[in-house]
Amino acid sequence: MHSIWAVATNTVKQALRMKMAAAFIVLLLVLLPVIGFTATGDGTIKGRLQTFVSYGLSLTSLLLCLLTVIASVYSLTSDIQQRQIYTVVTKPIRRFQLLLGKLLGVILLDVALLVLFAAIIYAITLYIPKFAGATGEDIARLNNEFFTARAGLTPAEADVTQDVLNMYKELDKGGQLDQVFPDLSRQEVIDQLTTQKKLEKRAAAVGQDLLWEFHNVRPLDPNESLFIRFKYDVSINPPDSQVYGQWLAGDYRQVKYATKIETQIYSFERKDPIRTFREIQVPADAVAQDGYLAVGFLNVPLNNTVVIFPLEDGLEVLYKADTFTANFARAVLLILLRLIFLACLGTFAASFLSFPVAILLCIVFFATASFSGFVIESFDFLGGNMSSVYSYTLKPIISILPQFDKVNPAKFLIPGRLLSWSLVGRTAGLMVCIKAVLLLLLGLLIFSYREIAKIIV
Amino acid sequence: MDYAIETFHLTKIFSDWWGRVRVYAVDDLNLQIRYNEVFGLLGPNGSGKTTTLKLLLGLLHPTKGRSLVLGGDGADPKINARIGFLPEESYLYRYLNARETLDFYGRLFGLPAKVRKMRIEALLDMVGLTAVANRPVGTYSKGMARRIGLAQALINDPDLLILDEPTTGLDPIGTRQIKDLILKLAQRGKTILLCSHLLADVEDVCDRISILYGGKVQAQGQVKDLLQQTDKRQIITDAITDSAVEKIKQIIEAEHAECVVSSPMERLETFFIKTVTAAQEQAQPTSGAVSTTRLGDFLTGEPAKESILDKLVSAPISEQAAPKSPATEQEHIAAVETSSVQPDEQLLRKLTEPVKPSPSDAAADRKVKTQEVEHKPPKEQEIKKSILDQLTGGTSAGHADKQQPDKSASGEGANA
Numbered sequence: 001m002h003s004i005w006a007v008a009t010n011t012v013k014q015a016l017r018m019k020m021a022a023a024f025i026v027l028l029l030v031l032l033p034v035i036g037f038t039a040t041g042d043g044t045i046k047g048r049l050q051t052f053v054s055y056g057l058s059l060t061s062l063l064l065c066l067l068t069v070i071a072s073v074y075s076l077t078s079d080i081q082q083r084q085i086y087t088v089v090t091k092p093i094r095r096f097q098l099l100l101g102k103l104l105g106v107i108l109l110d111v112a113l114l115v116l117f118a119a120i121i122y123a124i125t126l127y128i129p130k131f132a133g134a135t136g137e138d139i140a141r142l143n144n145e146f147f148t149a150r151a152g153l154t155p156a157e158a159d160v161t162q163d164v165l166n167m168y169k170e171l172d173k174g175g176q177l178d179q180v181f182p183d184l185s186r187q188e189v190i191d192q193l194t195t196q197k198k199l200e201k202r203a204a205a206v207g208q209d210l211l212w213e214f215h216n217v218r219p220l221d222p223n224e225s226l227f228i229r230f231k232y233d234v235s236i237n238p239p240d241s242q243v244y245g246q247w248l249a250g251d252y253r254q255v256k257y258a259t260k261i262e263t264q265i266y267s268f269e270r271k272d273p274i275r276t277f278r279e280i281q282v283p284a285d286a287v288a289q290d291g292y293l294a295v296g297f298l299n300v301p302l303n304n305t306v307v308i309f310p311l312e313d314g315l316e317v318l319y320k321a322d323t324f325t326a327n328f329a330r331a332v333l334l335i336l337l338r339l340i341f342l343a344c345l346g347t348f349a350a351s352f353l354s355f356p357v358a359i360l361l362c363i364v365f366f367a368t369a370s371f372s373g374f375v376i377e378s379f380d381f382l383g384g385n386m387s388s389v390y391s392y393t394l395k396p397i398i399s400i401l402p403q404f405d406k407v408n409p410a411k412f413l414i415p416g417r418l419l420s421w422s423l424v425g426r427t428a429g430l431m432v433c434i435k436a437v438l439l440l441l442l443g444l445l446i447f448s449y450r451e452i453a454k455i456i457v
Numbered sequence: 458m459d460y461a462i463e464t465f466h467l468t469k470i471f472s473d474w475w476g477r478v479r480v481y482a483v484d485d486l487n488l489q490i491r492y493n494e495v496f497g498l499l500g501p502n503g504s505g506k507t508t509t510l511k512l513l514l515g516l517l518h519p520t521k522g523r524s525l526v527l528g529g530d531g532a533d534p535k536i537n538a539r540i541g542f543l544p545e546e547s548y549l550y551r552y553l554n555a556r557e558t559l560d561f562y563g564r565l566f567g568l569p570a571k572v573r574k575m576r577i578e579a580l581l582d583m584v585g586l587t588a589v590a591n592r593p594v595g596t597y598s599k600g601m602a603r604r605i606g607l608a609q610a611l612i613n614d615p616d617l618l619i620l621d622e623p624t625t626g627l628d629p630i631g632t633r634q635i636k637d638l639i640l641k642l643a644q645r646g647k648t649i650l651l652c653s654h655l656l657a658d659v660e661d662v663c664d665r666i667s668i669l670y671g672g673k674v675q676a677q678g679q680v681k682d683l684l685q686q687t688d689k690r691q692i693i694t695d696a697i698t699d700s701a702v703e704k705i706k707q708i709i710e711a712e713h714a715e716c717v718v719s720s721p722m723e724r725l726e727t728f729f730i731k732t733v734t735a736a737q738e739q740a741q742p743t744s745g746a747v748s749t750t751r752l753g754d755f756l757t758g759e760p761a762k763e764s765i766l767d768k769l770v771s772a773p774i775s776e777q778a779a780p781k782s783p784a785t786e787q788e789h790i791a792a793v794e795t796s797s798v799q800p801d802e803q804l805l806r807k808l809t810e811p812v813k814p815s816p817s818d819a820a821a822d823r824k825v826k827t828q829e830v831e832h833k834p835p836k837e838q839e840i841k842k843s844i845l846d847q848l849t850g851g852t853s854a855g856h857a858d859k860q861q862p863d864k865s866a867s868g869e870g871a872n873a
Contacts, residue, residue: 006564010550017552017593083548087609090514090542091565092534453516 003093007101012109015071021109024067028117032056036124037131045132046146049125054410056121061335061409064113068339069362072106072346077355085452096444103347103440110339118332122325144225144281149327150318151418152229155212157311160197167193195311202315203308204299211252212315217293219284219319226287226319228280228295232272233314235306242271244302250286252294263288269300277313284319293317321418330419331409337428338404342366344436348443352450369401402431459528461617461648462490462513466522469508469672482508484672485522490650490665495643497663497680498652505672506652507545510621513650514542527617538566541615545622545652547606551595555586555605558594562609573612580608583638599626607635618642618649624658629729636662657726660684693721 015021035055041047076099079085089095129142168190171177181189204210219226232243250265266286272278287293295317299307309315345365349358368375375398379390407427412419467486471479483505490496498506511517513524515532529536549558556577563573581587584604589597594605603626610618620639624632639649639662653659659666660680667677676683692705702718709716 002567003565006561010553010561013557014550014552083544083546084550086516086544086548087542087562087606088565089516089532090537090540091562091613092538092567093565094534451517453511 004097004101004104007098008105008108011075011102011105014075015109020071020074021067021113024063025113028060028063031059032117032120033124036128045129045134045138046142048132049128049142049146050414052128053121053125053413057331057335057410057413060117060121061338064110064339065342065366068106068110068342069346069359069366071109072102072343073350073355073358073362075102075106076347076350077358080452081355089452095448099347099351099444099447103343106343107340110336110343114332114336114339122328146416147324148320148416149322149324149418150416151321153214153217153317155315158198158201160194160201163197164190164193198311199308202311203306204297205306206299206303207301209296209298211294211296213252214293214317216291217287217317217319218291218321219287220321222285224284224320225281226284226317228282229277229316229318231277231310231314232274233308233310234274236304238303238305241274243274243307244271244300246298246300247280248296249282250294251288251292252296253292327419328413330421330424331413333424334407334409334419334427337432341402341431341436344440348439351443351447365401368398370404372398372401372403373405400435402435459492460489461492462488462524462526462650464488464522464524467512467519467524468521469512469517470520481672483512486672486674488667490648492648493643493646495639495649495651495662495664497659497666498650498669499654499656499659499666500669501654504669506669507621510619510652513619538613539616541610541613541618543606543610543620543623547602549594549602549605552593554593555581555590558605559608559612563612566613576612580611584608600628600631603627604631616647618647620649621652623651624653624655629726630733632658633726633730
């Protein structure tokens with residue numbers, strides 16, 4: 001252990017004294033405040049905060065990622081290139097200890113820098129509302145929409161498999177299949193029917209109601225509010241593009257089983273524009289003790305249209321599940337996981353490649369991992385032969401890489417969404433404990449058996 | 458018999474990308490280096506010396522054959538803990554200063570902080586870098602880097618010291634000092650494998666040598682045996698009169714042999730060190746000339762080195778050299794240094810005792826610096842006398858005997 005530690009501290013010294021880290025540190029120290037005080041977003045204070053947090057974290061993450069790759073690759077390859085490694089590996093240190101020491105050094109550096117910059121971003125974020133002269137009303141709004149960590153619950157999707165199969169059989173029997181769905185394969189027909197059936201379950205005809213039940217709703221503070229976030233879609237456009245609706249929120253079981261009313265049931269009558277997200281603020285004490293909450297919607301006869309809640313994002317219940325600070329800390333942790341993965345990747349690459357090649361490899365991996373969601377999606381659009389070639393070559397490789405864009409912390413902080421421990425844990429498990437460790441083990445194996453000295457005769 | 462280093466048909470072939478044999482860097486090498494021996498690996502550039510060392514230390518994998526270092530694998534941390542290695546150039550972390558460099562290596566050995574600190578200061582002192590210890594080693598000259606390289610090789614007080622071209626880049630005084638150090642370590646029971654093409658260095662310090670060419674051993678044996686011309690005799694005298702020379706010539710002619718009479722040449726090394734010393738002595742009182750400062754630091758650091766080295770290597774003394782009386786040790790030193798070391802001693806004496814400018818005396822006095830310099834002038838007198846006796850030919854039988862055994866003899870003695 002002492003030798004790992006010795007190598008680790010030496011690696012940190014190297015990164016700091018070779019001015020490698022300095023460039024990144026100076027850049028961030030200058031840029032973060034500049035972004036903080038110039039970002040405007042959409043003109044509101046919330047927009048400003050969102051822009052700053054998003055840019056600040058993304059920039060910090062990007063620069064630290066680059067630093068991590070460079071530091072982890074350079075630390076080992078320069079030792080081999082400049083041959084300091086001759087005097088190091090001939091000391092009582094095993095090769096894997098040397099590699100782990102280098103890795104530990106880079107991670108330590110990352111942790112220190114990340115904590116520093118995260119603290120700066122956090123401080124500026126808290127300061128921006130004061131700086132921008134926010135009123136009490138603004139602050140209340142920010143507390144509800146930005147300085148929060150809201151968990152979102154979407155209604156469970158109805159299981160329509162049986163319905164769909166039945167319907168398919170009927171159509172098939174009646175010989176209507178080709179008529180209704182010309183030139184489609186069985187699977188494609190079933191997919192279409194499934195969507196159709198699911199939408200039916202989320203549509204309310206005039207005078208009909210819909211009821212969604214949620215379990216395990218745990219607001220941080222019952223005195224605060226929860227939000228029903230919804231989007232209307234309609235079959236016939238109303239003249240003013242508005243829909244009337246009556247909403248209910250509370251413990252529906254009290255009504256259903258006619259028990260004593262213990263928790264308040266709230267009712268709202270509203271008129272909302274179609275195809276835009278709207279939120280209804282509901283006092284959080286509508287939630288029952290056991291975390292149960294029902295939300296009801298009545299399509300009032302005033303509307304002359306069927307109201308549909310789109311499948312993806314038609315309805316969601318949001319509640320404050322944690323504080324902004326805790327959420328922010330988890331977001332930073334997510335960046336750290338990314339850095340640890342890259343440090344392992346760099347160490348792996350450096351175990352058998354020279355500096356330029358290893359850097360190139362890491363950058364390619366990093367870029368792919370950053371856009372993998374986009375890359376995979378766009379390749380999925382390819383048809384025919386190209387697609388099969390792709391799905392047997394590139395796709396597995398890309399899928400092996402972690403998907404940084406899927407766990408982008410800004411995605412959670414901007415809408416004030418809860419970044420749950422379970423997501424952080426899953427990311428840590430998959431990205432670090434499995435993928436990074438595998439890379440590292442491979443690197444250790446290669447490095448333990450390779451010849452270190454250059455051949456000179 | 459156990460050997461400190463033993464190789465069995467060690468072979469290293471460098472192939473090209475297609476696996477075709479390019480060159481035999483080391484070819485069926487069978488080396489046997491005994492414990493407590495100073496062994497020299499000689500050869501022209503590209504003869505496989507460095508490759509052999511790299512094979513021994515596991516930096517390269519042998520194509521065929523194997524090697525044992527201190528009875529084990531040279532890449533095994535347990536064995537590494539007992540080895541000191543100085544590569545052909547001092548590859549250092551440029552951004553660390555000398556102290557941090559040594560501290561880093563000390564920590565790799567897991568030395569406790571106290572021991573580390575003590576050894577670092579001792580080594581810095583020994584290699585004369587205390588004054589510049591806080592400068593990044595990237596700013597060091599080649600010779601200074603070499604010194605710090607040597608210091609890192611000694612931080613663990615190794616049993617086996619593997620030195621690849623230890624004197625490259627060093628000035629003659631530094632070279633002299635490294636040679637002295639090697640001899641001193643050998644006396645304290647260390648095994649030293651030296652790799653060099655500077656023949657003078659090897660000749661001065663090695664017990665046995667092996668000459669490599671094309672990865673193969675071309676000649677091997679004790680330096681004395683290899684070099685001694687048994688069909689010739691050399692007589693060295695004081696400046697005797699011409700008539701005496703004539704008389705001697707007549708005697709030799711009577712033996713039907715030929716003789717050449719000349720004044721022995723001083724070695725350039727001796728002359729150089731003498732000159733530098735003289736220059737330094739003149740410069741110091743006046744301005745403390747900058748150019749000589751480092752040299753002065755280095756050499757005045759030398760006494761400390763002795764005592765600290767003693768501490769560093771105290772264990773081996775008690776174990777391996779215990780049977781010898783201190784007196785015999787002293788005489789070994791004397792004997793060893795008689796062969797070649799005069800200039801250094803002289804210089805050291807001058808530097809540490811600038812008050813006594815008597816070159817001939819100084820040259821004669823080869824008793825080692827520290828103790829006397831520090832606080833024992835009377836003892837020094839005695840020693841000087843005895844050595845003067847030796848030199849001026851008033852040789853008692855005992856002295857003559859003791860002058861003979863050189864390092865190889867002493868090395869074998871310790872082995873037996």
